[in-house]
Amino acid sequence: MHWLYSVFELIVVLNAFGAILTVFRQRRDIAATWAWLLVLVLLPVVGFIIYAFVGRKLPENRLFPLKHKAQLELDLIIKRQSEELNDEKTSSDIISEGAEGMVRFFGNTDHAFLTRRNVIDIFTDGTALFDDIFDEIRKATKHIHIEFYTFYNDDIGNEMLHLLEQKAAEGVEVKVIWDSWGSMGTYRSFFKHLIELGGEASPFLGTRSAITDFRLNFRDHRKIIVVDGKVGYVGGFNIGDQYLGRKKKFGYWRDTHIKIVGSGVYGLQSRFILDWNATSPENAIDEEFNPGSEYFPVAETDGNTSLQIVSSGPDSDIEKIKLGYLKMINAAKKNIWIQSPYLIPDDSVLDALRVAAHSGVDVRIMVPQMPDHAFVYRATQYYAWQCAKWGIKVYYYNNGFIHAKTMVIDGRISTVGSANMDFRSFKLNFEVNSFMYDEAIAQELQDIYENDIQSATLQTAEMFDQQSWWLKFKQTFSRLLSPIL
Template sequence: MTPFLSQALANGWGLLLPALFVLLQLFAALSALHAIRNVRTSQAAVAWTVGLLTLPYAFVPAYWILARNRFAGYREAVRSVGRQHRESLSSIEQELLTPVDTRTTSLVSPLEQVADVLDTPISTNNQFSLLVDGQQFLDALLEQIASAEHYIYAEFYIIRDDKFGNRFADALIAQAESGKVVRLLYDEVGCIGLSASYIRRLTEAGVDAIPFNTRQGWVNRFQLNFRNHRKLLVVDGQRAVTGGLNIGDEYLGNHDWVTRWRDTAIAIQGPLVRKIQAVFAADYYWAKRHGLPEAKWQDRDPKSDNSTTESTSYSAICATGPADNRARATMMFAAAANAATERLWISTPYLVPDESTVTALSMARAKGVDVRLLIPNQADLWLVYLAGFYYEAELKSLGIEVHRYTDGFLHQKCVLVDDKLAIIGSTNLDNRSLYLNFEMMVAIDQPDFVREVAEMLRKDFASSTVAKVPGPHLQPWYGRFGTVVARLFSPIL
């Protein structure tokens, strides 16, 4: 290379690198302005702005990949498919929606208050079985799959290629090979470690196994922030299982880092199952742009939702997600807190609430309500775990007890309001579940079931401790520093 060419290249790089640096700083500043105007909360806007301006190399790509909190195209996809499958779309809307901003109940019970706020209809005449921990969940799951006469719908955030996962796969394959329609939705991020051979074994046996595909379409192409966190099984539109457990050995407590996995699910029979089926149908419409021709919507039990028979069982589906026009997950927690007059007990594996939820909890405590939160003493996601210490201290300063579960890892998502309402499902009390995940909770007003949930939570609280703040585990400087950093970025966790 001639000296002239070498000098020209050197001069070129000497000009190009500073120009790229200036352009990156300018783009980071423009991104920060975009964050200030468009990010959901002021805390999240501050977190992104600080990161963009101080570490642009890392935060500029992260912002444009992770920061959006509105999921584009979901509702439009459901409507588009619905034009070809009008009966199914009408059934979905009937099962899941009531007229927006229209009072449909007397607002007397906590369930009515939650249902009216979420514009979701109330179902009657259902039967519920509480499933405590993984073995009961696995037994109910396999029993319901084996009982299928026509079709099976399954949707899970995580599926493992392990002993539990293969028992689940074998059960689905057996039914598909016997001529049943079997459809499986899974989240791509949650199942990122799932082997291709596992999915291939299902599809070769006739199981319609497809990813939820949150990155579908150009608008969502680079969005890695959304998840389908729902866990559900529907059999023949008549029976269902749902709750907080996924498919994997750790949910049975068979894992290296956890000796017991504390979780809760529900087995359901009755008209409410069609509403869970409607949640699956909408997700399936998005994932595959195709209807569910085999789904039963009209063959209702004589004791249907509209039955005049007196019932002591009332329930509703709280299906929320980033395609909602409102912050419906936050509204669910706020409505439950507002309805409480005696106690509000919440069990959640992650404690990163938004301001609205903290305010709702503090208002309930100010009314004299016994407000308690149960969280794990063991971590699985360290940044979220550290952020929880900040909110634990904040809630304790408001007179709200925060208990740490010590008998294994706590993963259950459960809300108990007085002696009148139990809400169980997949929604954590953190920003991801409140705003970025597709979630589903079941709200149940059935005296015997609520008493059973209350007794379950009493045992859980008995296996917990009320930690002092800051606690000996946060005395080292690096622990305190980690909590501050985690708190700063908690709105985007």
């Protein structure tokens, strides 16, 4: 038996040595470093299989095109808008009070130019949203650009595909980007007829399938539709039957998506072009930002919403959407209302929420009462428990599954997009959000939130304390893995 112990000790030593080499080979923040060491050391061999699937980063040559290819020239616009914001006489007519810092921050870090006079429609029901999307696509005469994390080969997915085929047959330019992991079961062959009719479709960054790519992280989590450069959609809904409440597992699917008509569409169109040119360089769109051009037609609208389209992802060291969330939280004086399917924030966001709550700000967070991913759900419960102890009102949504990613502060500033309140959206995935500076839109989102509370249960610190030790253990253990979930 002695030789068995020797072999075991050798495996443990080699595993520990391999874990150190693996984790420190790439630069990570300290929390993720310790989380991966925990997985690799406690799960010999198996931990490395998990790491190969979840932990590997994208090589620089895959990120380079996203940083540099088809970079739109926006510096002059950003500079001019900054000068306008410095003018006290005009800044109050441009954006809501207290938002100047956010506008400058996004302009400096993301080249996110401020657009004005947009018309915004908010959708919280999948059927209503897709009815509207299909109506706009049917009216398209020039181009349809679609980018989704999930484009399933199911009923609604095929409805969308057939409509896109019809438009391609009419001579309309159709381009589709989908994520191979988020669209599990959807392959290139699904789009074969669309391509035969003149349309184009490609998985994000050219990954052929989730299996051959073998990487869970660094996915294209964005959800973008742009029609003729005039109408855009962004938010939390994906293309799949479950997002219309057709899956028994989740029941009613409660999400939030917005429709933009106006110059705000330029931001979505710019983002799509960057992603398309990185994904399909052989069929790149040779177009720079120029209002009045084919892809950026002059917007003739008279709405009231000023907004910025902000994207973030592992192609940048600046976590732009997360920092935008932080600026909103830190700027709030009265209330902060958040909806997210996952609540796994890093320490900076947790500290900001805690300071706000202890400063008398009405902080509310709404999450689902049902899981879609076991470890993620338990980690969310752990952080919900922490927030409840600090006096934050935590609600579990009961009427199906809430997937909305929204935040509203003080009835003035709001955001809707694809980014969850978790590490994955902050650091690991490619995301896009609309940050809106309009009191009417903020009030509409608050009204929606208050309506959702009617279908939610407030969770108190005492309720969490009364949970079984086993449930608390699962929550605490899942929290240890939160930097890599």
